[in-house]
Amino acid sequence: MSQSTLNQYYDELIDLIYKILDTPDNWVHFGQRLTQILDATYIQVQALDVCNQAISFSAGGGRLNDVDRVASDLAYLHYPVDSDPRWEYFLQLSLEDQHKWYQCHHHIDHAFVEQSKLYQQVLLPFDLRNVAVKALVLDEQLCIAFIIHTSEKQQPLQNEKIDFLNRLLPHLERVLKTQRQLYKFSTDSIVGYSLINKLHQPIVLLNLSGGVVHYNTAVSTLLEKTNLIQLQNNQIYLDQPYQQQLKDNLREIEALFRQQTFDNELLQDGGIKIQSESGETLYIFASLLATEQELKAFGIRPLVMLTLFHPEHSISVDIQLLSSVFKFTPAECKVALSLLDGFSTKEIAQKNKVRADTVKKQIQSIYRKTSTHKQSELVKILLNFPKAI
Template sequence: MKSNESEYDCLLHGIYATLERPAAWKDFCALLREAIGAASIQLSAFDRQRELFSWADGFSVLETEPLEFIPTLYRDDARLEWLRACAPGKWLYCCSDAGNSRGQAVFEPCVLAGAGRFVSLCKLIDSGTLTAMIACRRHHGDGPLPEAGRALLERLTPHLIRAMRLSLHRLLPDADALARQARPPAMLVSALGEVLHSNEPAQRLLRATSLVRVRSKRIALAAPFQTRFLEDVAISEARLKNHVNGARAAAARVRALRIVSTVDRAADPEDGHPTHDNDADATLPAAPEVLYAFYNVVTPGEASAADLRAMAALTFYHPRSAPAVDEQVLATAFDLSPAECRIVHMLVDGFTAKEIAARVNVQYDTVRKQLQSIYLKTATRRQPDLLRLMMNLPARGRPGAAG
């Protein structure tokens, strides 16, 4: 490897460029990798309150080094106690293979060091809320990092720490922004089912229905929806990590779960709605309790999704909760045609089916058939149910959903 003052100045500029442009961390990692002859450079931030990686960036990070294994090790593995106790700013030079350590300390968990390779680790920040670290890995055949490389890392360390501290607000997920503390009940849930955040309407919802519960800090939906929900989030996470084409767009798509109580209940007189209207079947029996869960998959911060834990941003609709939303979400969640969306919006505006037929210049039977299609797609059975559902869909443009 080679190092000189111009190279150092370039690296220094790269560090402070991240304050204005967070994506510049990848550029810095590429420069550092070249300067010290590393196989890969990895920066990561671990949110200790929520026990998940909230940010990561790097260069040439191999798919054989998945970050999802590290949180479990960080919490539970006794071999990492020495890493937890190590002071920030101190570099550790380790090897994953005792037989080829070449005098280096042996750091056993291969998930960090990589099989048969050398790694240089440094904690940049370690507080009650966040641990940020950098890892520089070298291939087995390249040997340990030479003294010149270590000297360069030591020289850059104070600047890395300063830049990390100035960027602290970007390294922790903004749970309120992701879960959107709006009127609809909302939760932020990890791929393992851990409830990372819930707003006040969600707390009220938990007291109003047994169709969703939080037990030991984990979401509990009525069967079989719990398994279906967690499997879907896990699949989205795997696709994001593997950079599958279209994975970000698919993750951002709003899904809908219709969770129905197994016990029938009479219509709630507090709903303030009649049990039928002119366009619905007046002989329908009392409907069971229903809870709609809308969710899409998000990743916190601005880092590469392939290196992060995925989370589900959930909003709920329940007969005892209510507010309004967006036509495109209605179309996306339920696959309504433009004509069907138009009918729903006219119903919200107070027009009857006959008035809608006259306004759009179609036969009344055509509107009735379109209404039946809408009921089928939205799993509703009458106009009051449909209208309340329409008024409680989640808003478009969730933070973190754009890809």
């Protein structure tokens, strides 16, 4: 796209930028429009509170819907920081020269992508291959990065697009500096909380003592429909023996965490199945949020995320639910749902733009995690869940 063609969108984008002053939610509208103009996948602004070493703000818009964006963000947080070297390069560049853009294709080559689980399981399935990043605010307290995500097909941003973006940057910087306090870490605005708030699957966050820290709207809706679980005075209440079982599970999680031997795989079969005399059923699955990236997104202390599944009051199977129940990666979730829809290995590979060998490995991992051995057994399990929308 030529510079003159891009320039015709300048006034429209400037108007969208200053609407962010009305509400940060307007990052979504700005991001959606800019992705269309640049032929990108996703536009994101992300803030790191340097003092608290916490992700203090994350928003954006583009081709990813909310479900996919949240799923990719949550899956990304489970990976260690050193699995994604892009941020190290970016921070080094920013410290040397804040006026430069960082583009990952200069350092992340095809060979690295091929062997990286982060890319193969989380980034590529959502068309997140390349990033172009610019620090809009960078000082001893706060780093706010402006990020352009593009797919492998879209290719990295070309010079004329970077030049056009540089014309927009002073206005973006002005908006961020005007509302600086909104982008700093606070207990009222934690990125992890906002992520789970967008999920329609009921999620409860607990501290290691079992106290309720946060829960999303889907939990409130579920509480109106069942008496199998109650939340009062920041505590979860279940009938016995389930209350004791939950306490025992939390105690075991904390012990393993303190011994630094914790592995979420240990909880794969550790869900609690609550059943009333009438046959009403509720499942509770637990995951510890304790990696460096998770602590940055969910606050400073380790938390336990409980995913609730009530067969009678759940409207869909989504990536978050499958991930919580079976510890699937986002890529494995897509493969499992494709198998449910009857796609072959070759068709799944073509649809997800990966190699057939990669899909075969993902299928074997799915079988292992679900204790199944063939597609018919897997389908039988998945059919017990509500259909995906």
